[in-house]
Amino acid sequence: MDKSTPVLIVDDYKTMLRIIRNLLKQLEFENVxxxxxxxxxxxxxxxxxxxxxxxxxxxxxxxxxxxxxEVRADARLKATPFIMITAESKTENVVAAKQAxxxxxxxxxxxxxxxxxxxxxxxxxx
Amino acid sequence: xxxxxxxxxxxxxxxxxAVLGSMSGDLTVTEAALLAExxxxxxxxxxxxxxxxxxxxxDITASHIPAATDELDAVVAHTATATNEILDACEVLxxxxxxxxxxxxxxxxxxxxxxxxxxxxxxxxxxRISKVVNALKTIEARVAAVSSxxxxxxxxxxxxxxxxxxxxxxxxANGPQLPAAASSQAEIDRLLASFD
Numbered sequence: 001m002d003k004s005t006p007v008l009i010v011d012d013y014k015t016m017l018r019i020i021r022n023l024l025k026q027l028e029f030e031n032v033x034x035x036x037x038x039x040x041x042x043x044x045x046x047x048x049x050x051x052x053x054x055x056x057x058x059x060x061x062x063x064x065x066x067x068x069x070e071v072r073a074d075a076r077l078k079a080t081p082f083i084m085i086t087a088e089s090k091t092e093n094v095v096a097a098k099q100a101x102x103x104x105x106x107x108x109x110x111x112x113x114x115x116x117x118x119x120x121x122x123x124x125x126x
Numbered sequence: 127x128x129x130x131x132x133x134x135x136x137x138x139x140x141x142x143x144a145v146l147g148s149m150s151g152d153l154t155v156t157e158a159a160l161l162a163e164x165x166x167x168x169x170x171x172x173x174x175x176x177x178x179x180x181x182x183x184x185d186i187t188a189s190h191i192p193a194a195t196d197e198l199d200a201v202v203a204h205t206a207t208a209t210n211e212i213l214d215a216c217e218v219l220x221x222x223x224x225x226x227x228x229x230x231x232x233x234x235x236x237x238x239x240x241x242x243x244x245x246x247x248x249x250x251x252x253x254r255i256s257k258v259v260n261a262l263k264t265i266e267a268r269v270a271a272v273s274s275x276x277x278x279x280x281x282x283x284x285x286x287x288x289x290x291x292x293x294x295x296x297x298x299a300n301g302p303q304l305p306a307a308a309s310s311q312a313e314i315d316r317l318l319a320s321f322d
Contacts, residue, residue: 015209016249019242022217026239038295058253063295087253087302089309094317096298105318107311108302109246112239114311 001123003028005051010034010041010067011085012059020054020085023112027119038062042070045077052123057086057093065093065100072101081122085110142168183273191266198255209248216241253301 007029009020017034024032033048035041037059045053053071057064064084071077084097085106094105103122106114142164153161216238223231291297302308309317 011249013249013252015206015213016246018210018213019245022213022220022242023239026235057295058299058301063293063299065295065298066293067295069295087250088298088300089303089314090298090300091309091317093298093300094309094314096294098318098321105314107309107314108250109243110311111243 001120002051004031005029005123006031006033006049007052007054008033008035008041008044008048008050010036010038010053010055010059010064012036012056016056020115023115026112027116038064038067038070041067045071045080046074050080051126052119053080053082054085055082057084057088057097065097068097068100068102079126081126083118083122085115178273181269181273183269187266187270191262195259195262198259202252202255205248205251209245212241212245250302257301 007024009017009024009032011017011020011034014036017036021032021034033044033050035044038055039062041053041055042062044050053067055064055067062070064086068082068084071080071082078101081103082101083104083106084102085108086093087108089107097105103125104118106118142161145161145164219234219238223234226234291299
């Protein structure tokens with residue numbers, strides 16, 4: 001797993017961004033940027049060169065699912081590993097995310113081990 | 127029949143009056159029973175109107191529900207502040223880790239990780255409280271709508287349900303499920319694996 005990969009974390013709760021950033025730091029990911037909704041994330045993705053997106057679902061004005069669809073529809077971004085970390089745990093949410101091309105799905109509340117495991121899996125397939 | 131709370135005659139009252147006006151001569155048993163039913167229904171409607179007026183709906187929409195939502199917003203703000211204080215302290219502890227012997231440093235790192243994990247409660251509780259606030263706003267809108275139909279002055283505020291979802295992502299954004307209805311990480315992993 002390449003720990004120098006630039007990672008974009010997306011969540012409308014600043015506290016959650018801080019928690020994920022700190023957990024990623026413990027996993028030795030130092031190159032981490034933040035966005036607070038899908039639109040801001042999409043702009044950063046198009047301007048940057050991120051190797052992993054970790055996004056919440058429930059945000060305005062653009063949700064994580066809609067961000068995922070935009071990423072998969074973008075020729076340059078479509079292969080970017082995308083992990084959804086969300087409190088949305090209904091089957092229909094997981095199915096919709098999978099159909100939209102999510103790389104993995106973590107339900108909140110989550111632990112550091114789950115985050116590490118999912119990152120390793122999606123990075124192995126990247 | 128009672129006049130209710132001064133609002134225009136309701137359709138049932140008008141119907142009873144129309145029936146009475148159209149009747150002449152002796153009533154049949156069926157007609158008398160129908161008339162009695164209509165009169166009873168009219169009295170029920172008038173009683174309901176009086177009870178709704180006595181609810182002081184303006185207090186609910188102008189005071190009680192806004193106060194409740196303000197209190198809930200304050201809960202979110204206070205827990206966010208407290209959580210950030212905890213995270214500040216954790217980051218200080220992590221900064222000390224290199225100065226500790228390896229075993230103690232690893233123990234400290236493990237403990238800090240557990241605190242980070244636990245601090246995600248603030249996100250979950252914030253989302254749950256947002257759902258409660260939206261439910262209160264929906265109740266407020268519906269109470270005001272019922273009230274205005276019965277002639278009370280309260281205008282119906284916009285309901286949270288009025289903002290229809292525009293995308294699939296918005297339509298499926300329901301927030302946290304209650305524990306009994308929520309899927310576990312293991313169940314989600316199995317569901318994802320079923321696509322492979």
